[in-house]
Amino acid sequence: MIRRQTCPVCRKKLEGGAESETFPFCSERCRRIDYFRWSDGKYAIVDPLSPEDLSEIDESEFDRE
Template sequence: MTKVTIVKCPTCQTNVEWNEHAAYRPFCSKQCQLIDFGEWADEEKAIPGAPDMSDADGWSEDGYLDKEL
């Protein structure tokens, strides 16, 4: 007997069978996958951790480091 694994779609909470036929797993559909991708792209979601320095930190307007070497 094969055990069926069911997961919830992270976007809409619909039950999804976790198998090779579920093309968008863990999502239920391409639409839910794209919604999730958009949330990451808009930085609505993030992996917790120490804040990163922005690309501008430590650089002056002329493109050189603001530190003495």
Template sequence: MEPTRDSPNEPAPRGHACPICGAPVASETPSFPFCSARCRMADLGRWFGGRYTVSRDVTEEDLTEGP
């Protein structure tokens, strides 16, 4: 069950906002950084639909593991 907010105007404890709808969201929320599973799925749909892209080509350095 998703946590609910008492008031839509109630600020999140640490000032995080959902990247999809802008609602306040606590970092302890199971769907963080999203406020709900719905917003999480909307974000995934944007990736699948091609609305989000990686800003540069992937290099060999990006593929190496470790620090």
């Protein structure tokens, strides 16, 4: 089993590794993005995000580098 060292959502390096609360994501934000990708609106029990919203979040993550 391979341990990811980068966030599967935004590709940013993980600082906390497997001990991070948000592993395997870099942040709670990316964990939610991945959740919405999988739910795809079928189980939208939380405020839904449009594809446009998701791309905006990805860009802001990169800007923080």
